[in-house]
Amino acid sequence: MSLIRIKINGIETEVPSDFTVLDAARQLKIPIPTLCNHPLLSPYGGCRLCVVEIKGIARPITACTTPVSDGMEVITSTPILEQLRKTIVELLLSDHPQDCLLCEASGDCTLQELAYFYGIRENRFDGKRRMYEDNDKNPFISRDMQKCILCGRCVRICDEIQGVHAIDYTKRGFDTKVSTAYDMDLDCEFCGQCVSVCPTGALTGKQWSSKGRTKDTKTVDTVCPYCGVGCQITLHVKDEDVIRVTSSPKSHNQGLLCIKGRFGYTFIRSPERLKIPLIRVVDKKNDDFGNGNIKISFKEASWQEAIDYIISNLKAIKDKHGPDAICGLSSARCTNEENYLFQKFMRAVVGTNNVDHCARL
Ligand code: SF4
Ligand code: SF4
Ligand code: SF4
Ligand code: FES
Known part of the structure; x- marks a missing residue:
């Protein structure tokens, strides 16, 4: 170049x-x-x-x-350029709900910053306003189109980057609205790319609604736990709870995430999450007619108990059938180091090359 x-x-x-x-x-x-x-x-x-x-x-x-x-x-x-810019912001605000007090994006909204910068309190343009209800029943993305300034970032990222084109401009002139085909509920990949680029509170995540704004959270950079792509994510933590996930545009994934990385964090506090080892107990009984009846249950165990159980069973299988009777399935959710150790364990300790991983689930 x-x-x-x-x-x-x-x-x-x-x-x-x-x-x-x-x-x-x-x-x-x-x-x-x-x-x-x-x-x-x-x-x-x-x-x-x-x-x-x-x-x-x-x-x-x-x-x-x-x-x-x-x-x-x-x-x-120049004074003329700054006056033009101020007028543009005034025009945008003339058709924008002034509800920064309640808006999820408050403190993280480019329009709010510009209004502050240009000192816009009263608006000299008073006219018709677009009134829409946010009644989209999708589980992830709140779409409050009254706050949309038609910048088109969501439309372009969905089309140019995500390749989904789930949303576009509908209608014309003052009635122009970013919407789905036939104004139906959003039914897409729910990657949330559109949410991440919206410069106002028009698109926000339902999961973090009313849980705390950006200014209320401390941020922790980490790596998405879901797959081997290893996208960098930023956890927004409030009161020791993760209430939102974003990704920095400076990350190797350029701030782009998939649905799992952006919205799949609620497992952290799930009551169904396994926190201690469980050993499977198979109870085999014959009923009065001699039919086999198998009942499977799980017994809570300490880590030492679980590890001893695995060792004794792997040894028993290896002694009886040889090492190739055993296979190990690792996970793309583990780190490189963990996967390296696992294949080393299977090859050098168990003595088999039967080792694979779950790839992309
Ligand atoms: S969530 Fe992703 S796929 Fe759905 S509209 Fe937004 S950018 Fe498009
Ligand atoms: S990114 Fe936000 S403000 Fe811009 S067009 Fe989309 S919904 Fe409207
Ligand atoms: S699960 Fe999605 S967000 Fe997470 S690392 Fe893989 S592609 Fe990235
Ligand atoms: S026209 Fe240049 S940033 Fe919008």
């Missing part, structure tokens, strides 16, 4: 020729406010918040959709 020279706010720099003006400004750490832009998604140019002035172009132009060109001179902030 060839480099070209460009000047932003008087600072000269060299950037790759496939950069947009927004990319170039970000490389120089010059802030330009955005709502519809997302680094993983194709430029959209919908919100107009990133307008800049470019020498030789008569009117402000969106930085996120304008490719750089050699010798380009850009100004990112």
Whole structure:
């Protein structure tokens, strides 16, 4: 990729020729406010918040959709640009419920940050408002479309990254709404990619509703326990309980997760979770007519009891039938080190190559 020279706010720099003006400004750490832009998604140019002035172009132009060109001179902030941006935010807020007091996204909402930055308290645009009920019965994602600013990030990530295209714009003009086909309940992969990129409280997770906002939680980075892809996740912990899972855009999985990583954390507090070893007891009895009757139950055991039981039974099988009568099934949910040790145990201790794992479940 060839480099070209460009000047932003008087600072000269060299950037790759496939950069947009927004990319170039970000490389120089010059802030330009955005709502519809997302680094993983194709430029959209919908919100107009990133307008800049470019020498030789008569009117402000969106930085996120304008490719750089050699010798380009850009100004990112002037009183006129800031007034335009403020007006855009005012227009968005004119049709937006002012319920930050109750909103799940409060403190983690780009629209709220922009309103704060531009000091918008009263709104001079008073008009019709879109009124929708959030009555989608899907178990994972709350869709409060009154709070939608039509930035299209959810539509694009579902299509361009997830390849599902479960949602799109429906209707036209003021009535435009992000929705499913025929406005039905969401019935998709429930990866939650759309939730992760929504810059407002329009899309949130039902599982973490009213349990605590981002500011109320401490965060712990860890690795998803479900499969060998090993996505990096961030646990949001409140009162020693995991109430939400997100993923950093800087992670190797770029903040993308599947349904298991994003929503499958409630097992942590499940009362059905096994916490101590159970030894299976098979009770075989003949009834009065001589028919075999097998009753299986589980007996709680200490770890030492369970390990002794496994050792004695593996030894008995090996002595009677040889090591190849035994096979070991490991798990993609274990770490590399655990799987390494397991195959070593099967090969070097038990003496068989019969070892496999559950792959993707
Ligand atoms: S949860 Fe995933 S598949 Fe479903 S609408 Fe959102 S991005 Fe698309
Ligand atoms: S639901 Fe959120 S991400 Fe989707 S268009 Fe509306 S504001 Fe943007
Ligand atoms: S289960 Fe999903 S989120 Fe977890 S590591 Fe695998 S792909 Fe990533
Ligand atoms: S960020 Fe450029 S138009 Fe929305």
